[in-house]
Amino acid sequence: MLTTNEQQLQGKAYIANTINTIASGILDLESRFNNGVTLFLSDLATQYNDLIINMKKVGTWNANTQYVPYNFVIYNQQIYMCLIEPPIGILPTSSYYWLYLGLRGETGAPGVNVTMQYDWNGGATYQPNDLVVYGTNIYVALKSNTNVIPGTDASTWLLFLVTTPGQIFVGTTAPEYPGQNTVWFQTQTDPLEATDTTPIIGLFNRYNTDTSSWEPMYPNTLFTWIDNKENYAPPAVFIDLTIQPNMWNNFQYIYTYPELTGTSWVDIYPVVTMTSEQLQIYNELQLSFNGQNIVLTISSEPTVSLPIIIKIQ
Numbered sequence: 001m002l003t004t005n006e007q008q009l010q011g012k013a014y015i016a017n018t019i020n021t022i023a024s025g026i027l028d029l030e031s032r033f034n035n036g037v038t039l040f041l042s043d044l045a046t047q048y049n050d051l052i053i054n055m056k057k058v059g060t061w062n063a064n065t066q067y068v069p070y071n072f073v074i075y076n077q078q079i080y081m082c083l084i085e086p087p088i089g090i091l092p093t094s095s096y097y098w099l100y101l102g103l104r105g106e107t108g109a110p111g112v113n114v115t116m117q118y119d120w121n122g123g124a125t126y127q128p129n130d131l132v133v134y135g136t137n138i139y140v141a142l143k144s145n146t147n148v149i150p151g152t153d154a155s156t157w158l159l160f161l162v163t164t165p166g167q168i169f170v171g172t173t174a175p176e177y178p179g180q181n182t183v184w185f186q187t188q189t190d191p192l193e194a195t196d197t198t199p200i201i202g203l204f205n206r207y208n209t210d211t212s213s214w215e216p217m218y219p220n221t222l223f224t225w226i227d228n229k230e231n232y233a234p235p236a237v238f239i240d241l242t243i244q245p246n247m248w249n250n251f252q253y254i255y256t257y258p259e260l261t262g263t264s265w266v267d268i269y270p271v272v273t274m275t276s277e278q279l280q281i282y283n284e285l286q287l288s289f290n291g292q293n294i295v296l297t298i299s300s301e302p303t304v305s306l307p308i309i310i311k312i313q
Helices: 016-054 276-284
Strands: 057-060 072-075 078-082 098-100 115-119 130-134 137-141 157-162 168-171 183-187 200-208 213-216 221-223 237-243 252-256 266-270 286-290 293-297 306-312
Touching (some): 057 237
Parallel strands (some): 057 072
Antiparallel strands (some): 072 078, 200 213, 200 221, 266 306, 286 293
């Protein structure tokens, strides 16, 4: 009995077993929160992280690539998103595995069928769906026009993309004092010593101050210098491909590209991380075409895989 306490507690009896039961219940709830909720949130964060990692554009659809849910691919100049992990070689037109996006509606903003015209020029005539760079932003033409400054007439130019200028270090050696998320395009050769317009192969790296190291971003990237358009690269398709030894047939490997035409230009490049044995096979490659087929021929049976980049434009 409580007799010398607050008025509302006087005259009331408390049983130890009851209090112990309540205390045990509270401790159990606390334990469930620490062990259950934290674990649940951790698992949920892992799932979200996997979704974010997979939700990326992975280039032109490749019959030899294994795709996973939420990958975006381009097929016949249209964009598709993977819904269910498909068997290798399933076309994006299969609605069970893929979702057609297209990114363009009847009256929506221009999407896939745009044409990059680079820096805006007051003396040029632009057609609908032409993309131009003006200031730090990119605009798309809604109708034919000449000498209409992008951003001054919403019926002529639509703001397509807002960009923030940044700095990318380019060269064979890393910048001396990098900060968090500093970007370095690590090239195989010094661009300042280039004597022709051959594309420069390199690897994008991002600096992580937590680990004091450079982390790869986009491997095996090609850059081409264009006369009078030094800030831009031409429209082209880059296909990362690794040919395994058992994929050669009579010393030939055939890659089918449905959009290949008689006017297409195809180049084959080595990747940055090639071994000397892989480079020897690469140097033996001979390139030919058969309709929509890109035919690679070697002179001897390979014993190692061959990672290459196919550039089509």
